[in-house]
Amino acid sequence: MSNAKKLQKELTWNFPPAFSNKKITAKAVNDYAAGYRDYLDRCKTEREFVTYAQDYLKEFGYKPFVKTDYAGAEGKPVPKAGDKLFFVNRNKALIMCTIGKRPLNEGLRITVSHVDSPRLDLKPFPIAENKGIAYLKTHYYGGIRKYQWVTIPLALHGVVAKSDGSVVTVNIGEDPEDPVFYISDLLPHLSKVQDEYHLKDGIKGEDLKAIGATLPYPEKDDGKKDKDKDKEKDKDKDENSVNDAVKLNLLRLLNEKYGFTEKDFLTAELSLVPAGKARDVGLDRSLVGSYGQDDRVCAYGAFRAELETGKPEYTTLTVFADKEEIGSYGPTGMSSDFMVNFIEDLTEICGGDINTVLRASNALSTDVAAAFDPNFPSVFDEQNSARINHGCVLTKYTGSRGKSGSNDASAELMSMVARIFSKHDISWQIGELGSVDAGGGGTVALYIAKFDISVVDLGVPILAMHSPFELAAKYDIYSLYQAVQAFYK
Secondary structure, eight states: OOHHHHHHHHHOOOOOOGGGOTTOOHHHHHHHHHHHHHHHHHOSSHHHHHHHHHHHHTTTTEEEOOGGGTSSSTTOOOOOTTOEEEEEETTTEEEEEEOOSSOGGGOOEEEEEEOOOOEEEEEEEEEEEETTEEEEEEEEESSOOGGGGSSSOEEEEEEEEOTTSOEEEEEESOSTTSOOBBOOOOOGGGOTTGGGSOGGGSSOGGGOEEEEEOSOOOOOOOOOOOHHHHHTHHHHHHHHOOSSHHHHHHHHHHHHHHOOOGGGGGGEEEEEEEOSOOEEESTTOOEEEETTHHHHHHHHHHHHHHHTOOSOSSOEEEEEESOGGGTSOSTTSTTSSHHHHHHHHHHHHHOSOHHHHHHHOEEEEEOOEEBOOTTSGGGSOGGGSBOTTSOEEEESOOEETTTBTOOOOOHHHHHHHHHHHHHTTOOEEEOOSSSTTSOEEOOTHHHHHTTTOEEEEEEOEEESTTSSSEEEEHHHHHHHHHHHHHHHO
């Protein structure tokens, strides 16, 4: 080997592909991916994720965290190493915790994922009839490219909170025998004007109306041929006809299935999401294609790692938040204090100082990263972009316009996390969202950092992010799970 070649080997670095990692077997990756696909099919909304998670909590020994069960009375227990606790926030966010061996004052190991995804939310009065078609009117949620949501099958998910206090779960379009909903687009023969629009204007927000029904409410016919009645036929028809008979028929069908009326839509959370199951993509089955992998891919890895945590050195805190796609606002989003309130209550019970605990803690903001796409190289800096099949992605900063809206992790934290990954043979890489000034975006990292917690972003590279059918590589999905496991160890 020449001196130059030797020096090049010593001084330069490229991240190896995850499939070359001898500590990872193809069987482990594919077994994990099978469970992941099932999870994606069952968790298309944040509420469905929380329901899914609770199915496992009892099995793995988690107990609901109620402060008064532990504090304020003699003889009540103090959580000990290995105890598992959980807290459900308004059925849309979740905290899981495993008590560690070390005192809380030495800090927590925290991961935070979000379990909401871009979608089409129904408006408060969603049903409108136009020229014999009853539509479901929507207001899109999160950053979408509107043209991607037309001419695909859509399913209706969500809940209706009725006037008697009961909550009805709605799910139409996922069973193979279910009907689906659909947003139409122009045929190419008549799209001359539309073709001249900018891509973002080809489909407008108010155009995202899904077809719900096309037949009117059926009028009963007793089959009699009484001539006297026939004379009054036209008059009776006018007197008994209703406006918007197709809308009425759609409301009737919903009422028969779920028992609610148009007024109940005012107190509902209903969304249209892509119908269908997660699928393997490519003849080599190396990719998973599905709706909602941002950010449920990271949530699944953190969830699995938390479930399998035994008696960790540091207490683990695994947080699943809502509303990230619209700024993390509201009581179930990370701009609220629900996470730090949990930590404060836990600190009061277990002993310690809340400020000391927060300052000593380290966190991973587990959210997806943009994968380099060779079809669109101009918006990426290839040398600093994440690549599929090269493992999970450590992202020092996100943001836009000069890192605006970013946490920008410290060198010391980056080094600490990199050492953990190296120690446990984790396949990982460095990445950033895209080339400078090409665009940008953020994660919940800045909301974690505001509590004086050291935090860095860790995610999975995604192709076609925010589309109705996103792609992620199985090896990257698996390495994220391993990375959280290592962080918790």
